[in-house]
Amino acid sequence: MNALARHRRLTAIWSSRPGWKGLFSTVNHNDVGLMFLVTAFFYFFVAGVLAMLIRAQLATPHSAFAGPEIYNQIFTMHGTLMMFLFAIPAIEGMAIYLLPKMLGTRDLAYPRLGAYGYWCYFFGGAMLLVSLLLGIAPDGGWFMYPPLTGKVYSPGINTDFWLLGITFVEISAISAAVEFTVSILRYRAPGMSLSKMPIFAWYMLVTSLMILTGFPPLILGSILLELERTFGLPFFQVELGGDSLLWQHLFWLFGHPEVYIIFLPAAGVVSTILPVMASTTLLGYRYVVAAAVALAILSFGLWVHHMFTTGIPHMGLAFFSAASTLVAVPTSVQVFAWIGTLWKGRPQLRLPMLHILGFFATFVIGGLTGVMVAVVPFDWQVHDTAFVTAHLHYVLFGGFVFPLLAALYYWLPLATGRARFFRLGEVAFALIFIGFHVTFLAMHFAGLMGQRRRISTYSPEDGWTAINLISSIGGFILAFGLVMVLIEVVLHLVVRHRAPRNLWRAGTLEWATAMLPPAYNFASLPEVDDREPLRADPDLPARLARGEGYLGEPNGMMRETLAVDVASGTPEHHVIYPGNTHLPIVLAAVTGLFFLALLLKVLWVAPLAMIGVAVLAWRWVWVLGRREDAGAVSVGCGLSLPTIAEVDRPPGWWGSVFLLVADATLFGSLLFGYAFLWTIAPGWPPPEWIAPSAIVVALAGVGVALSIIGPFFATRANAGGSNPAVGLALSLAGSAAIAAALVAMLMMAPSPTGHAYGATLLVLGGYGILHAIVVALMAAFLIARVRAGYTSPRRRAEIAILPVWGAYGGGIAVVILLAAYLPVALS
């Protein structure tokens, strides 16, 4: 087979269906990544227009441009869209598109999950967009503090749009994070050990783990607030044992790491592009990775610095203030590693480099004002003023938008195969840079002069007129620059001006694909033994196209790739991906129906939608797998490997583990909330306790034992060639027993609407019951699979996933019972 024939075959195998309709069924990361990016930039545009409205409103005193009702929606939606519908999805899109290419493989671990995430983002975003167009958008500020956002003070549907829409969108963040983690750990080119991984992959690995542990507190908070609004469960109402501070803790437990979730991928971009711009390699690769990890860990210990004015005790203030200034250390390690890289090489002022310089100037200033607001007495003055708004834009625009623009100019030729023809970019950069600094430098001073954030107008006597006008003019210069970038991208797409291959002379593998990468990325997979494979072997692209790597001979119509050992990158498994399907979009639509039912308060539809989700999820996994053993499959280069259905740790096992990391963080946040209310909220201890019951404990004990032993028996039996159905049935019975015990427990609990205590117990119990149902469904699914002949002693992978979930479901049942009964027993 020659290179062209191979290209044709692989294209037929990997492409989405022709035409625009193909987008609805595509699962290929090349499509999904670009879909994410285009949608994210659309929201950047919308949120940018809202920013212009804000600056227009504040340009003059006594502005009658928008009344406070509308203005509150404008700034809330600006912040919300920028953070949730632009920044995070743009990162996801970029990583989905680039990671497989950089890692030298053909797709991410779970192609359908990526597509599902996109459609959740699409529908969830559409919900918020509709609210904006109808003038019923969220208006409580992007951090949505109750009680202002509770039913009493925000009776309208506005807040529900936020809570439900954002939670819906966050499904895409969680699924992308699971997908990235598993892909980076296991789906790399053969030979690419962790220490040879491109630096961007390291940053994305850290970011993904942060999403898995950072987003669940927000998701939990949103669920609790929506439960309060819809069913009257009083988590945040102080009269009924709730506490509005709980929301602040949950929100900032998410909100602070969020800033680093946005910054770290951007830092990964800088670490990738900057050395190329200086024709050298990154200085201190190991230390940069260590700094990113340190930053991630530290960032989880800082959330309280957003709450310095809420009356935190003195010791707490000192601790969180010290910890907050400490993040400057790993940040400065990275900054100086980058500058050292410039010194090491021969930097050139090409367009991506300009944006990186813009990043340096802006981000360093933002970091310094960040250190300032970490000093408590200073924060007490500037908190909730325009100073903080200015600071946060220095960090977010400097730390994210500039690197993103650098990335855009750097990788656009790869994605289109074209080079820039018109030279608008330099002018656009100048406008953006000048406009940005005029806008936000001015806002620092407005803040120091006492201008609060989120005010819709001010009077001439306040003395802020000139400074606001300057800031608004800067804002429009900035917007003009951004529009020029847009124009240049459009021109880029219209004007054919072929780019030379690897035009920046980079060393990473994405430049070894054809420019305008084919759907399959690599005709054959490279063997890597250098951090910059393309620098070590400039001939690599041609050799891969000739099929000299792994999997060079297409096999039927299967989408194939390799999974490798986590640390060393030794090839371990042969992977077959699912092809194009409408399942992701349909599943996302039914998931959306669930959220829509809650939003419009047609509550009876919600359980139906849940059942729909379960049915589709069943179908989702059912279509995988085979009814006969495959044995070792030849993957080229003289190597034969088992396929993923015939291993002990299949991709589903890895995905389950990392999904459960997020799930456990959600559960941990719930326990944190319980303990917080118990110790801090006024109105505790509750007026009425749950009645502990020995029967519940006994039933749950049996259930937990079965859900741990059952999967174990099933695995053993299957390996020994006998029928695993008995073990699976035990597991099913165990889950049923746990569910029954928890239902019984809840029947003996005080009313969930009377006090936050009862409400918390209901959520705890409900969480356990939900998991018992999920585990039961899995066991039932496996029984059906065994009967349909999808398992064998070799095809054991599916059964291997059940023990993980069984143990988790049993473990949380124990913790839930302890949390419910222990305090009663002790008091």
Next chain:
Amino acid sequence: MLAAAGAIVLLVAALIVLAWRRQPAGAKRGGERVWIFGLGLAFPAVVLAALLGFGLVIGERLMPRTAPDILRVGAEARRFAWTFTYPDLPGRRTDGVLHVPAGRPVDVAITTADVIHSFWVPRLAGKLDAVPGHVNVLRIEAEQPGTYQGVSAEFSGTGYDGFAFTVVAHAPDDWAAFMSGNETEARQ
């Protein structure tokens, strides 16, 4: 603080610009030791230690402390007005204006009747939130008699724009008049 920050920005900028300086080929320009350990780790460590010490000292000084002649007042926010009470004058309350003696430390016990607000008189102290169900105590002290503008500094819905109040610090005579319940004599 601003000067130090400015100096750091200039240092970073200078280092970046110097990277463009052409060098004779083969010259070694600082390795990991200088960039990572020297500038990356040691430099911020020293700066931050200084800053932190400074912050803690100031913070310590701002802490409410027991003193013999502290006056206690209550401040309750609701959308969109502040009500002030005076434990020394039972039954006495003022709306939108807080009366305090000049030159004497005052502890303001801050709370709210509805959503979260924040008590902020920029010239007297930093801000402290009014959180439902909690009482936060802020120490203020007006050295000179006079009128001080205060605002609520936590977004609280439509009406937030104009949500302000005033603190009137009285000279000793005026304060005595206020305490005796003779409000008209106490000059506003």
